[in-house]
Amino acid sequence: MDSITEGLINALSIILSLDTELLGIIYLSIKVSSLALLIAALAGLPLGALLGLKRFPLRGGIISLLNTFMGLPPVVVGLFLYLMLSRSGPFGFMSLLYTPSAMVIAQGIIALPIVAALCHSAIVNVDPIIKQASATLGATPLQTTITIIKEARYGIMSGIIAALGRVMSEVGAILIVGGNIAGYTRVMTTTIALETDKGNFELALALGIILLSISLLINIFLHRFQKMGDITTKWVLWD
Amino acid sequence: MGLRLNLSGISKSYNGNIVLNNSSYLFEKGRVYVLMGPNGCGKSTLLRIAALLENPDSGSVNYIEGDSVLQNDISLKRRMTLVLPKIGVFNTTVLKNVAYGLRIRGFNKKELSDRASAALEAAGLIHKKNDNALTLSSGETQRLGIARAMVIKPDMLFLDEPTASIDSKNTALIEDIINRMKMEGSITVLMTTHDHNQAKRLTDRILGMDNGSISE
Numbered sequence: 001m002d003s004i005t006e007g008l009i010n011a012l013s014i015i016l017s018l019d020t021e022l023l024g025i026i027y028l029s030i031k032v033s034s035l036a037l038l039i040a041a042l043a044g045l046p047l048g049a050l051l052g053l054k055r056f057p058l059r060g061g062i063i064s065l066l067n068t069f070m071g072l073p074p075v076v077v078g079l080f081l082y083l084m085l086s087r088s089g090p091f092g093f094m095s096l097l098y099t100p101s102a103m104v105i106a107q108g109i110i111a112l113p114i115v116a117a118l119c120h121s122a123i124v125n126v127d128p129i130i131k132q133a134s135a136t137l138g139a140t141p142l143q144t145t146i147t148i149i150k151e152a153r154y155g156i157m158s159g160i161i162a163a164l165g166r167v168m169s170e171v172g173a174i175l176i177v178g179g180n181i182a183g184y185t186r187v188m189t190t191t192i193a194l195e196t197d198k199g200n201f202e203l204a205l206a207l208g209i210i211l212l213s214i215s216l217l218i219n220i221f222l223h224r225f226q227k228m229g230d231i232t233t234k235w236v237l238w239d
Numbered sequence: 240m241g242l243r244l245n246l247s248g249i250s251k252s253y254n255g256n257i258v259l260n261n262s263s264y265l266f267e268k269g270r271v272y273v274l275m276g277p278n279g280c281g282k283s284t285l286l287r288i289a290a291l292l293e294n295p296d297s298g299s300v301n302y303i304e305g306d307s308v309l310q311n312d313i314s315l316k317r318r319m320t321l322v323l324p325k326i327g328v329f330n331t332t333v334l335k336n337v338a339y340g341l342r343i344r345g346f347n348k349k350e351l352s353d354r355a356s357a358a359l360e361a362a363g364l365i366h367k368k369n370d371n372a373l374t375l376s377s378g379e380t381q382r383l384g385i386a387r388a389m390v391i392k393p394d395m396l397f398l399d400e401p402t403a404s405i406d407s408k409n410t411a412l413i414e415d416i417i418n419r420m421k422m423e424g425s426i427t428v429l430m431t432t433h434d435h436n437q438a439k440r441l442t443d444r445i446l447g448m449d450n451g452s453i454s455e
Contacts, residue, residue, distance in 0.1 A: 135292055137340040137387065138317035145434075151330055168317025 003201075011205035021183075022203070026210060029187040032174070034106030034168045037145055041160055043108075048119025048159075051153075053145060063120060069113035074106075078176030081106050084133060086176065091104045103187070106173035112161040118162060122155025136192035156223050160220040169215055241425045242267030242302050242309075242318065244289060246453075249298035251284055258284045258296065260451030268394070271421050271428040271439040276448030282431040283324075283371035283446070286397045289429065290321040299411040302395070315346060319395035323446070324403055326384030333359065333375065334368040336383060340391035354390050361419070363412055378409030380438055385416050396420070398430035402437065 014022060051063055083089050085097040096102045104164035126148050134144040149156070171189035178185035180194055188207045244266040249281045251259040258281040263435055273377050274282050281290060286424065287293040291311060302309045302318075320340070329336050338355040346354070362382040372383060381401060388396055398417070402410040414437065420426050421441075432438055438445045447454045 037427055127327065129323070129327035130329065132323060133329075134291065136321040136323065137343065138313070138320065138391065139343045140313060141345045147329070154330075169334070237325075 007201045011209060014202055014206040014210065022034075022206065024183065025186055025188055025191055025207065028100065028185075031227055032103045032187060033164065035104045036167050037111055037115075037160065039104065039108040040111035040163055043157065044112045044115030044163075045119050048116040048155035048156075049123060049149060051116070051120040052123025053148065061074070063117070064186050066117040066120070068111045071118050072110060072113065074110055074172035074175065076172035077106055077109050081109070081173065081177050097177060098185060100178070100185055101142060102177040103174040103185060106177050107167040107170060110170055111141065111167050114163040114166055116158050118159025119152070119156050125155060126151045131202035132228060135189050154184060154228055157225045161218055162224065165215060165218045165222070167185050168218070169211065197199065240305055242427060243268050244300045244395060244429075245299075245303060246285075247299045247301070248287060249285070249288060249295045249300070249333040249454055250451075251281070251288065251293075255363045257325060257451055259288070261298070262451065263298075263454045264446070266427055266429060268427050269424045270444060271289050271417065271430070271442040272446055273442050274431045274446045274453070275433070275435065276431075280448040280453050282444065283399050283450050285453070286321055286399050286429065286431065288333060288413060290319055290395075290397045291316050292321065317391070318393060319397065320388045320391060321378060321399065322388050324400045326380060326387070328372045328380060328383070330373055330376070331371065331391060332369050333339045333372045334435045335366055336372045337386050337390050338344075342388060344391070358374070358386040358390035359387065361416060366368050378412075381405050381409060382416075387414055389416065389420070394426060396399040396426055396428045398428065398434070400431050402432065414440060 023209040030147050031112050050067075051059060072143045081102065084091050085094070085102055086092055087097075096105070096150070130148060130151050131144055134147045141149060157220065168188065171193055174185075174187060175193065177191065178187070180186050186194075187212050195201070195207075245264075247263050249259050249262040250257070262281075262285060265367070275287070276282055284293070288295050291300065300311070302311075302315055322393075329339060334352075334355055337358050338351045341354060343352045356365065356368065360370050360386055364375075364379060364382055364386060367379065372380070375383060385398075385401065388398075402413050405413075417428060417430070418441070420428065435445075
């Protein structure tokens with residue numbers, strides 16, 4: 001118990017000291033996850049919108065696939081990407097393995113189904129009467145589509161924030177394709193895994209506290225967005 | 240200038256169930272018509288077809304201005320609107336809900352705000368303009384629907400049971416708005432209701448729907 005307390009005190013002092021190595025790790029974590037999320041949003045939002053707004057062959061299959069991939073094991077993504085990016089793999093010539101770019105791709109693959117599936121779900125949950133109301137007021141099909149997407153905005157934002165939470169806490173895939181190289185591909189989650197192995201709990205705990213704080217912040221935002229979108233719900237089961 | 244609506248031999252069926260059967264009628268401009276009939280007799284379907292939101296299986300819907308029959312395109316569609324029994328509220332402020340029709344027509348911000356505020360004033364909702372429209376009561380929501388329609392100054396206004404399930408005070412407010420539009424003279428209104436007294440209060444042109452056809 002004493003060692004845990006001591007570890008926590010030391011962890012807090014590491015955080016307060018604003019150690020450059022620690023800041024570098026936090027910066028890289030946020031940079032990799034943000035870029036991955038941006039790529040996932042750029043690809044996932046149009047895909048989710050298309051699935052939500054249009055009926056076409058294979059639509060059901062793609063939705064099932066996305067829902068399955070929402071729970072994609074990160075280590076499997078890491079392994080798959082490793083095989084693709086290793087020297088003998090089809091994309092080996094790009095020399096991306098053990099670089100932050102490979103980590104961005106891995107996290108992007110993990111985030112994409114979450115963004116697309118939750119975007120699709122948000123759009124299909126928009127009351128069909130909105131489409132009619134928009135048409136009765138003289139909207140063109142494009143304007144109606146934009147209106148439906150706007151109505152789904154809180155659900156879509158929730159999907160993006162949920163994906164950010166997932167990639168920020170991800171370790172398996174980026175450990176495999178990033179290699180956890182100090183000062184280059186070392187991020188918060190991989191550092192926690194490494195330092196715990198080495199028995200250096202102070203740094204691991206410090207990063208754990210920071211990661212938890214970021215997760216908490218993300219979830220506060222998520223909760224706020226969900227509340228904003230559900231403006232008419234005014235009751236709770238147990239007062 | 241105002242529009243006349245000529246429905247000619249309109250038929251519509253869903254899954255083999257005939258809803259409209261060779262319905263014809265000429266609606267003159269600047270008048271209020273009330274369509275009455277039991278549930279499921281095809282009133283709402285007729286309104287949707289007349290408002291160019293649905294195509295009939297057979298027959299024609301023609302809008303006439305002067306001597307010309309107008310082409311069924313987006314510019315014609317934007318000269319009319321249909322207020323549904325459940326209006327479909329956008330998750331934003333009351334003001335933005337009312338301004339929607341103007342925004343999609345490309346009105347500038349100033350005109351948009353002025354006209355939306357005037358419509359809200361007429362609907363008795365100006366004090367709620369910054370509230371989220373989803374928080375309005377059912378009567379206020381129905382008035383919002385009317386304000387949203389009024390703001391675009393349509394030549395043809397379709398109202399599908401606009402006072403169903405709201406109290407007498409809100410019903411009176413909506414009837415007052417319809418009467419004011421009638422006074423202005425250029426708008427043609429076609430509404431449905433189950434309330435015969437209301438129909439008589441609003442117009443002497445009461446039409447019935449029977450076996451999918453319009454009768455006077």
